[in-house]
Amino acid sequence: MVNQPDRVVLIGVAGDSGCGKSTFLRRITDIFGEDFVTVICLDDYHSLDRKQRKETGITALDPRANNFDLMYEQIKTLKSGQSINKPIYNHETGLIDPPERIDPNHIVVIEGLHPLYDERVRGLLDFSVYLDISDEVKISWKIQRDMAERGHRYEDVLASINARRPDFEAYIDPQKQYADVVIQILPTQLIPGDKEHKVLRVRLMQRDGVEGFEPAYLFDEGSTINWTPCGRKLTCSYPGIKMFYGPDAYYGNEVSVLEVDGKFDNLEEMIYVEGHMSNIATKYYGELTHLLREHQDYPGSNDGTGLFQVLVGLKMRATYERLVGKGEKVAAAV
Ligand SMILES: Nc1ncnc2c1ncn2[C@@H]1O[C@H](COP(=O)(O)OP(=O)(O)OP(=O)(O)O)[C@@H](O)[C@H]1O
Numbered sequence: 633m634v635n636q637p638d639r640v641v642l643i644g645v646a647g648d649s650g651c652g653k654s655t656f657l658r659r660i661t662d663i664f665g666e667d668f669v670t671v672i673c674l675d676d677y678h679s680l681d682r683k684q685r686k687e688t689g690i691t692a693l694d695p696r697a698n699n700f701d702l703m704y705e706q707i708k709t710l711k712s713g714q715s716i717n718k719p720i721y722n723h724e725t726g727l728i729d730p731p732e733r734i735d736p737n738h739i740v741v742i743e744g745l746h747p748l749y750d751e752r753v754r755g756l757l758d759f760s761v762y763l764d765i766s767d768e769v770k771i772s773w774k775i776q777r778d779m780a781e782r783g784h785r786y787e788d789v790l791a792s793i794n795a796r797r798p799d800f801e802a803y804i805d806p807q808k809q810y811a812d813v814v815i816q817i818l819p820t821q822l823i824p825g826d827k828e829h830k831v832l833r834v835r836l837m838q839r840d841g842v843e844g845f846e847p848a849y850l851f852d853e854g855s856t857i858n859w860t861p862c863g864r865k866l867t868c869s870y871p872g873i874k875m876f877y878g879p880d881a882y883y884g885n886e887v888s889v890l891e892v893d894g895k896f897d898n899l900e901e902m903i904y905v906e907g908h909m910s911n912i913a914t915k916y917y918g919e920l921t922h923l924l925r926e927h928q929d930y931p932g933s934n935d936g937t938g939l940f941q942v943l944v945g946l947k948m949r950a951t952y953e954r955l956v957g958k959g960e961k962v963a964a965a966v
């Protein structure tokens with residue numbers, strides 16, 4: 633922690649395991665600086681360890697395997713500026729380890745399966761994001777990672793996704809209705825019947841009417857825009873790039889949607905796209921492009937996942953600055 637914050641700003645990042653939370657969190661700490669942000673993984677509030685879950689048949693996604701009373705009490709305490717002794721769930725052993733002390737910080741991110749599940753915890757959040765990956769893309773990413781990096785077999789990865797699905801649908805997925813923004817990751821519409829999922833269609837659903845949150849837009853606020861950027865100004869090989877901006881309804885709420893389908897070939901040219909976007913909470917012209925170019929190695933940097941993760945990070949910074957007041961500014965990314 634850098635210094636005792638006057639106010640703790642609490643951010644929730646929800647999504648299933650393997651849906652890109654770690655990459656997103658790296659982008660957030662890049663924007664704020666590592667010392668400014670404390671990330672709490674809510675897996676630490678599992679009340680049943682791996683063996684107990686196996687014996688009872690209750691999955692980690694099931695609320696019964698998680699201690700929401702303790703989660704609420706501790707997050708509330710942290711938000712009020714006091715330290716906590718947070719439990720630790722050990723993913724190597726599957727056991728619950730002795731607790732660790734966590735001090736308040738300027739930004740506290742609670743990330744994991746259930747940041748928006750419990751009404752009391754939800755009520756503490758200053759900003760919330762749900763990462764919504766379609767089943768097809770989730771399977772591709774998981775298979776790629778778990779087979780390449782963890783030595784799992786194709787059938788086992790698929791079986792584990794299928795086994796999680798009922799509880800995912802019952803307890804995790806419904807949380808997206810409460811999020812301020814949802815990043816939806818879908819198969820491309822540019823390649824009919826695409827099975828590879830190397831090209832993605834990414835939609836940013838931004839809730840309208842959230843105090844202090846101004847949805848980002850393309851060209852003209854409130855209009856409906858279908859944009860195929862100029863091939864001379866934005867290099868994009870097959871199957872090209874399409875962008876969209878417009879209003880929609882989402883779980884009974886009005887939202888402003890930004891969408892990118894396709895891949896950017898040259899991130900230096902992102903300035904062309906940035907120049908056509910407004911309300912993106914940058915501190916100087918080109919900051920969004922700079923942040924994307926700086927970490928080209930992160931997965932998704934050349935498509936809508938990277939673009940919208942950075943944009944949401946900038947929106948979080950604006951939320952932070954609004955909540956703490958005029959004096960407290962986070963340095964621009966240069
Ligand atoms: N935008 C992206 N485009 C392509 N692949 C991605 C993208 N984001 C993440 N991945 C891939 O998906 C896998 C999971 O990503 P990541 O570790 O960020 O997810 P996670 O939600 O933190 O997972 P877990 O909770 O299981 O640790 C990684 O192998 C990563 O390469």
Ligand SMILES: O=C(CO)[C@H](O)[C@H](O)COP(=O)(O)O
Nearest residue numbers: 649675682692723724726745
């Ligand atoms: O969905 C998850 C969140 O990361 C994990 O599956 C859950 O935390 C249980 O972990 P493990 O499989 O290591 O016992």
